[in-house]
Amino acid sequence: AQTVTQSQPEMSVQEAETVTLSCTYDTSENNYYLFWYKQPPSRQMILVIRQEAYKQQNATENRFSVNFQKAAKSFSLKISDSQLGDTAMYFCAFLSGNTGKLIFGQGTTLQVKP
Amino acid sequence: GAGVSQSPSNKVTEKGKDVELRCDPISGHTALYWYRQRLGQGLEFLIYFQGNSAPDKSGLPSDRFSAERTGESVSTLTIQRTQQEDSAVYLCASSLVGGAMNTEAFFGQGTRLTVV
Numbered sequence: 001a002q003t004v005t006q007s008q009p010e011m012s013v014q015e016a017e018t019v020t021l022s023c024t025y026d027t028s029e030n031n032y033y034l035f036w037y038k039q040p041p042s043r044q045m046i047l048v049i050r051q052e053a054y055k056q057q058n059a060t061e062n063r064f065s066v067n068f069q070k071a072a073k074s075f076s077l078k079i080s081d082s083q084l085g086d087t088a089m090y091f092c093a094f095l096s097g098n099t100g101k102l103i104f105g106q107g108t109t110l111q112v113k114p
Numbered sequence: 115g116a117g118v119s120q121s122p123s124n125k126v127t128e129k130g131k132d133v134e135l136r137c138d139p140i141s142g143h144t145a146l147y148w149y150r151q152r153l154g155q156g157l158e159f160l161i162y163f164q165g166n167s168a169p170d171k172s173g174l175p176s177d178r179f180s181a182e183r184t185g186e187s188v189s190t191l192t193i194q195r196t197q198q199e200d201s202a203v204y205l206c207a208s209s210l211v212g213g214a215m216n217t218e219a220f221f222g223q224g225t226r227l228t229v230v
Contacts, residue, residue: 006156033217043203045221091157095217100145100164102207102219106156 002027004094006105013082014113020067021077021108023092030054031097034068036077039107040088048090051075053097082112116140120206120222127196127229135191135225139208146189147207147219148181157205163189196229203227 003026013019025034036048051059051068058066063083067076079086092105119138127133139146144165149157159173163183174180178196183189193200203226207219 035218043224045205045207045219047218050218093219095219099170100209100211100217101159101162101170102147102209103159104149104157109154 004105006108008108010109012111018080023075025073025094033095034075035093037091038088087112118222124226132194137189137206143208145209149205151203198229201229
């Protein structure tokens with residue numbers, strides 16, 4: 001069975017600084033996708049960034065980028081130039097390309113301080 | 115609809131009563147997921163529907179929990195004989211095709227269930 005682990009329950013960063021959130025996963029599959037979702041206090045889940053496992057190039061979306069290390073099964077999220085609006089809970093997620101099952105890590109609460 | 119819709123948004127029930135939570139996915143989305151999120155915690159997988167395939171029920175915590183889906187539309191999650199430990203936000207998500215490239219899961223706002 002697949003598992004997703006986020007080992008940082010809480011993190012904080014000063015506005016305009018850079019922060020990295022960690023995620024590791026375990027799977028025996030080769031066909032899968034990885035995601036980072038953001039959940040602000042409104043509770044609405046928002047997709048931040050996605051990565052296809054077959055792509056070696058790390059995904060980037062504006063201030064958000066990932067460091068995907070397939071052999072190490074690691075998928076960290078880097079937020080550059082942190083903004084107050086980035087304050088939220090961040091979830092790492094694994095999507096099986098074989099079954100379509102989508103599972104999440106425990107989440108990291110990020111606070112951006114002014 | 116424009117997004118995933120869940121109802122009710124809040125539900126308070128007495129211990130021992132049955133509750134039914136509803137999810138209307140985005141039209142045309144064949145994959146539908148249910149998750150439980152306790153306060154300040156992660157998303158706990160409950161069940162996954164994909165088209166007409168048998169659902170993946172591996173996350174249902176006990177036989178008090180069940181879910182159904184009518185074709186590729188509305189889904190209901192039923193909790194029988196509710197317990198205080200069932201208090202949580204129940205989130206529903208849908209995606210165009212489970213497991214396909216560029217498949218983003220879209221989430222509803224959730225149902226906050228409180229068992230008193």
